Amino acid sequence: MLKYLAKRILYVMPVAFGVSLFCFLLVHIAPGDPLTSVLPPDASQAMQDELRKIYGFDRPLPVQFGLWLMKALQGDLGTSIATGRPVAAEVWRAVGNTLLIAGLATVIGFLFGCLFGFVAGYFRGSYLDKFASMLAVLGVSVPHYWLGMVMVIVFSVQLGWLPPGGAGPGGSAAWIWNWEHVSYMILPAITMSVIPMGIIARTVRALVADILNQEFVPALRAKGLMDFGVFKHVVKNAAPTALAVMGLQLGYLLGGSILIETVFSWPGTGFLLGNAIFQRDLPLLQGTILLLAMFFVGLNVLVDILQGLLDPRVRRR
Amino acid sequence: MTAITEGSAALVVPPLAKSPGYWAGVWRRFKKDKVAVGAGLVVLAIILMAVFADYVAPADPTRSSMLRRLRPIGTPGYPLGADELGRDMLSRLIHGARLSLFMGVVPVFVAFVVGSVIGIAAGFFGGKFNTITMRTVDVFYAFPSVLLAIALSGALGAGITNSLLSLTIVFIPPIARIAESVTTQVRGMDYVEAARASGANALTIIRVHVLGNVLGPIFVYATSLISVSMILASGLSFLGLGNKPPTPEWGLMLNTLRTAIYVQPWVAALPGAAIFITSISFNLLSDGLRSAMDVKG
Amino acid sequence: MTLETHPDRGGAGTPLLQAKTLTKHFPLGGGAVVRAVDGVDFAVMKGETLGVVGESGCGKSTTARVVMQLLPQDKGEMLFDGEIVGGQALTLKEYRRQAQMVFQDSYASLNPRLTIEDSIAFGPTVHGVSKAAAILKARDLLQRVGLDPARFAARYPHELSGGQRQRVNIARALALGPRLVILDEAVSALDKSVEAQVLNLLADLREEFGLTYIFISHDLNVVRFISDRVMVMYLGEVVEIGPVEELYGDPRHPYTKALLSAMPSMDPDNRTMEAPLAGDPPNPINPPEGCRFHPRCPHAQTVCAKVKPILATMGDGVRQAACHMQVPGSGHSHAPALEAAA
Numbered sequence: 012m013l014k015y016l017a018k019r020i021l022y023v024m025p026v027a028f029g030v031s032l033f034c035f036l037l038v039h040i041a042p043g044d045p046l047t048s049v050l051p052p053d054a055s056q057a058m059q060d061e062l063r064k065i066y067g068f069d070r071p072l073p074v075q076f077g078l079w080l081m082k083a084l085q086g087d088l089g090t091s092i093a094t095g096r097p098v099a100a101e102v103w104r105a106v107g108n109t110l111l112i113a114g115l116a117t118v119i120g121f122l123f124g125c126l127f128g129f130v131a132g133y134f135r136g137s138y139l140d141k142f143a144s145m146l147a148v149l150g151v152s153v154p155h156y157w158l159g160m161v162m163v164i165v166f167s168v169q170l171g172w173l174p175p176g177g178a179g180p181g182g183s184a185a186w187i188w189n190w191e192h193v194s195y196m197i198l199p200a201i202t203m204s205v206i207p208m209g210i211i212a213r214t215v216r217a218l219v220a221d222i223l224n225q226e227f228v229p230a231l232r233a234k235g236l237m238d239f240g241v242f243k244h245v246v247k248n249a250a251p252t253a254l255a256v257m258g259l260q261l262g263y264l265l266g267g268s269i270l271i272e273t274v275f276s277w278p279g280t281g282f283l284l285g286n287a288i289f290q291r292d293l294p295l296l297q298g299t300i301l302l303l304a305m306f307f308v309g310l311n312v313l314v315d316i317l318q319g320l321l322d323p324r325v326r327r328r
Numbered sequence: 329m330t331a332i333t334e335g336s337a338a339l340v341v342p343p344l345a346k347s348p349g350y351w352a353g354v355w356r357r358f359k360k361d362k363v364a365v366g367a368g369l370v371v372l373a374i375i376l377m378a379v380f381a382d383y384v385a386p387a388d389p390t391r392s393s394m395l396r397r398l399r400p401i402g403t404p405g406y407p408l409g410a411d412e413l414g415r416d417m418l419s420r421l422i423h424g425a426r427l428s429l430f431m432g433v434v435p436v437f438v439a440f441v442v443g444s445v446i447g448i449a450a451g452f453f454g455g456k457f458n459t460i461t462m463r464t465v466d467v468f469y470a471f472p473s474v475l476l477a478i479a480l481s482g483a484l485g486a487g488i489t490n491s492l493l494s495l496t497i498v499f500i501p502p503i504a505r506i507a508e509s510v511t512t513q514v515r516g517m518d519y520v521e522a523a524r525a526s527g528a529n530a531l532t533i534i535r536v537h538v539l540g541n542v543l544g545p546i547f548v549y550a551t552s553l554i555s556v557s558m559i560l561a562s563g564l565s566f567l568g569l570g571n572k573p574p575t576p577e578w579g580l581m582l583n584t585l586r587t588a589i590y591v592q593p594w595v596a597a598l599p600g601a602a603i604f605i606t607s608i609s610f611n612l613l614s615d616g617l618r619s620a621m622d623v624k625g
Numbered sequence: 626m627t628l629e630t631h632p633d634r635g636g637a638g639t640p641l642l643q644a645k646t647l648t649k650h651f652p653l654g655g656g657a658v659v660r661a662v663d664g665v666d667f668a669v670m671k672g673e674t675l676g677v678v679g680e681s682g683c684g685k686s687t688t689a690r691v692v693m694q695l696l697p698q699d700k701g702e703m704l705f706d707g708e709i710v711g712g713q714a715l716t717l718k719e720y721r722r723q724a725q726m727v728f729q730d731s732y733a734s735l736n737p738r739l740t741i742e743d744s745i746a747f748g749p750t751v752h753g754v755s756k757a758a759a760i761l762k763a764r765d766l767l768q769r770v771g772l773d774p775a776r777f778a779a780r781y782p783h784e785l786s787g788g789q790r791q792r793v794n795i796a797r798a799l800a801l802g803p804r805l806v807i808l809d810e811a812v813s814a815l816d817k818s819v820e821a822q823v824l825n826l827l828a829d830l831r832e833e834f835g836l837t838y839i840f841i842s843h844d845l846n847v848v849r850f851i852s853d854r855v856m857v858m859y860l861g862e863v864v865e866i867g868p869v870e871e872l873y874g875d876p877r878h879p880y881t882k883a884l885l886s887a888m889p890s891m892d893p894d895n896r897t898m899e900a901p902l903a904g905d906p907p908n909p910i911n912p913p914e915g916c917r918f919h920p921r922c923p924h925a926q927t928v929c930a931k932v933k934p935i936l937a938t939m940g941d942g943v944r945q946a947a948c949h950m951q952v953p954g955s956g957h958s959h960a961p962a963l964e965a966a967a
Binding site: 029 | 471
């Protein structure tokens with residue numbers, strides 16, 4: 012197991028390095044001098060040169076990358092141009108908010124995805140199966156930001172049941188765990204849950220169909236085990252894979268939440284990214300993406316390790 | 329062993345009735361799949377609508393009228409209502425199909441070509457080249473596709489060209505990965521070994537024996553990305569990173585109509601419905617192709 | 626453009642193919658090495674059929690692929706009609722016109738997207754024959770392997786039976802006019818009745834085109850039917866070579882004896898191929914010291930665990946075996962006395 016752990020971590024190091032390099036280069040693929048984004052429009056040549064030195068833009072690119080990486084490893088992601096505050100602090104605050112609804116969305120998506128997938132797999136070929144499969148296709152085909160708009164139209168504008176956006180009366184800073192605040196989470200979380208729901212339903216359907224096809228299931232039935240016994244058996248065998256898919260989906264949601272957060276003005280990373288793009292705040296853009304991607308990479312490793320713990324066969328791959 | 333002698337151009341090969349080939353079988357299976365045929369017809373209709381938008385659309389999609397802003401669906405002369413600048417929604421949706429389809433299909437097509445070349449080369453030649461390519465692909469896999477598209481677009485700046493470029497970069501790694509894995513499988517087949525044993529060089533083997541067997545599965549996978557590409561492209565426009573007004577495009581229309589949801593909610597939701605219908609049709613068509621072409625996975 | 630016939634350069638006395646200490650190792654992770662082929666020496670004379678037998682994992686198929694140069698050898702060299710394969714006088718591409726191979730899996734060895742005639746014609750076009758000439762050649766070959774070109778030439782592989790496909794593969798191998806054909810379990814996947822037909826076809830073609838075969842199979846009956854001489858392999862090494870009837874009638878190596886005693890009868894109902902002996906199954910990753918067969922050998926003695934036996938030529942000059950019991954003075958109690966051999 013330790014060997015497997017070490018192997019996984021060793022394998023992820025170059026990926027993490029590549030991800031950092033990509034994020035570093037983001038600022039440099041941006042059109043124009045990266046300096047222009049931090050300069051006042053009327054900066055003199057002398058001031059430009061001085062700032063170039065301060066930011067290290069006069070050094071060769073690999074050196075710049077080295078310096079940037081060292082700082083990033085110490086938690087220094089630079090300073091936001093728009094607010095003047097450290098990027099790391101801004102992103103951390105937003106990550107918490109995003110995790111809140113992404114987590115809720117994953118739970119909702121997982122529960123309903125499992126339900127649909129299980130029903131579809133158990134009653135293969137029936138209308139229930141076709142219906143569930145159709146839902147899965149709908150889930151991957153729907154533009155989520157549009158679904159968010161429709162949710163707002165139905166539940167806020169037309170019915171007036173839930174607030175259309177934001178994070179409560181005082182914003183995320185004044186968050187309290189009461190219904191008034193929680194009601195702001197519901198629409199974005201449900202909208203977001205559609206993304207993993209379809210994929211989890213597909214996975215679970217395939218798993219259940221597979222397990223039911225194995226030879227020992229008729230044997231279990233023949234031995235007089237009631238359907239509940241078969242059900243327990245299926246759950247036990249399908250759970251590790253389903254959980255792994257769920258873990259990965261949480262990762263996707265962290266990245267995929269951007270558009271949905273924009274629709275609901277939810278103050279998470281997506282919203283932050285939207286602002287960074289709007290104001291061309293490149294350090295903020297870079298920092299947010301680096302953190303989200305690293306989170307995704309870390310989650311992948313975690314899922315692999317958990318799977319290795321649950322299922323010894325995985326370790327031998 | 330006798331020699332094979334060629335009598336200049338005088339050789340006549342008597343034609344033989346060919347067996348119905350692979351593609352005939354694909355077409356036969358595809359025709360039976362009602363859902364896929366239906367989805368294919370919808371896609372075809374949308375494409376025709378985009379191509380002949382000038383003739384199909386009842387009005388000029390850019391002519392605005394301050395007097396007729398945000399009319400509901402069913403207003404005389406405005407069958408699908410009017411947008412926030414009083415422009416005819418139906419005409420804008422029809423014209424919007426052009427750019428929306430373009431931005432959905434072009435990045436996938438370019439990525440299909442580039443990704444296939446990279447993946448087939450990596451799969452066929454293996455070794456260090458394969459390792460380096462696939463490790464690079466792994467790096468891109470560390471980004472959820474939405475995040476990657478927004479990161480690239482955000483850094484490059486707004487504009488259609490930049491959006492197309494970002495989306496192309498987003499789709500190259502997954503296509504390259506599929507191409508690599510299919511090619512690795514085909515490379516291990518005995519008919520490729522037999523071709524090597526007959527003294528053919530790598531390019532000839534790829535052209536005659538590999539391409540025909542790998543392009544199908546890669547193509548099917550690429551078609552499944554068109555729907556993703558459409559959603560992402562409109563998403564970028566929705567964030568203000570893609571198309572610029574006044575050119576109609578579904579994502580941007582959704583963006584500019586966002587504030588109108590309190591006045592004409594269903595008019596505001598129309599462009600999204602158009603994206604949804606197109607995207608689901610492409611997905612169902614792709615699923616149908618997958619089973620008709622008997623591609624596993 | 627013509628595909629010239631290949632002149633017999635070295636004369637009848639020169640072997641068509643001579644393999645010298647051919648070695649192929651596959652590195653595994655963690656420093657382990659699969660010694661698939663470990664210093665194999667043999668010769669194939671012109672016009673003969675050399676059968677190669679052994680259990681699965683003994684290195685038969687790897688040997689075939691190295692001989693075909695689909696895998697480069699790690700050590701050793703091959704002479705084809707006296708010329709070094711891949712050297713100045715005989716380039717790899719030229720060698721591949723003169724040596725061809727038929728694989729076991731008849732379906733996997735045909736490109737599913739090409740018609741039968743296109744598959745057969747591919748080789749000649751690679752060597753500069755025009756498409757039209759290659760197609761005509763392909764149809765002629767189909768006729769010769771017993772498939773009516775009018776019916777089969779334009780078909781696709783999945784429309785043919787296993788036996789028909791294997792005939793196509795044989796035609797494809799012959800399209801370049803080779804002198805040596807390597808048949809790697811070429812009839813093993815076929816039904817018994819079809820197998821017999823294909824074996825007869827192979828024997829006929831050998832006469833018609835003056836071919837030399839290397840015939841690899843795990844089926845000892847089939848090898849006996851078609852071969853002139855037989856080579857027995859065990860864990861990547863040659864343990865015995867000899868003329869077919871002498872080897873089958875009087876095996877010299879204990880492994881050959883064990884193989885033959887486990888040989889199924891000609892009765893097709895009880896054909897099985899199980900490991901002929903008790904003891905650890907052969908593992909080419911960690912082959913035993915000394916004689917590789919000694920852990921399973923009923924006659925093993927101290928010398929067998931310590932000294933690796935060489936492939937020694939017997940008194941009659943045509944048979945070779947790698948066993949201490951056959952070498953005078955080897956230190957094995959069953960070895961012939963020194964004087965007797967001298």
